[in-house]
Amino acid sequence: MRVGRKGVEGTFTPVELLLAAAAGCAVVTAETLITRRVDGDVVARADDVRPAGAHEFDVVPVTLDYDISQLDDEQRAALETAIRRAIDQLCTVTRTLKNAPTTPLSLPD
Numbered sequence: 001m002r003v004g005r006k007g008v009e010g011t012f013t014p015v016e017l018l019l020a021a022a023a024g025c026a027v028v029t030a031e032t033l034i035t036r037r038v039d040g041d042v043v044a045r046a047d048d049v050r051p052a053g054a055h056e057f058d059v060v061p062v063t064l065d066y067d068i069s070q071l072d073d074e075q076r077a078a079l080e081t082a083i084r085r086a087i088d089q090l091c092t093v094t095r096t097l098k099n100a101p102t103t104p105l106s107l108p109d
Contacts, residue, residue, distance in 0.1 A: 019046040019060065025093035026062045030083045034066050037079055042066045060097055 004011030012020070027044035034042050043065045050057055064083070068076050087094060 015048060019048060021093045022046040022060050022062050022097060025091045026064060026087050029087050029091045030064060033079065033082050033086060034064070037075065038067055038070060040067045060094075062094065 002011040003014060003017065006013050006015075023044035023046040026046075027042055031042050045063045045065070047061050047063070048057075049059060049061060068079070071079065
């Protein structure tokens with residue numbers, strides 16, 4: 001995997017990797033809960049919602065998309081509660097983003 005600046009063909013930017021990690025962690029954490037209850041694919045997305053020129057995130061919105069048409073209101077609510085609880089407790093990436101860890105930088109002596 002190549003990491004590069006925005007617009008460099010064949011590379012992912014660090015921001016794209018961060019967004020992919022947030023969405024990927026959420027979907028991996030929730031997928032089994034979802035596929036036990038509904039048919040079809042689960043799609044995850046995390047959007048870059050920074051204002052133009054901003055160099056940090058205020059929020060990293062993650063969206064999971066799946067078909068809930070076969071569930072009644074009670075089943076939908078139970079599934080949503082289970083998904084939110086699992087991600088809050090188990091998703092390393094989104095938990096880390098919420099806790100805003102320090103990121104010390106080491107450079108050669």
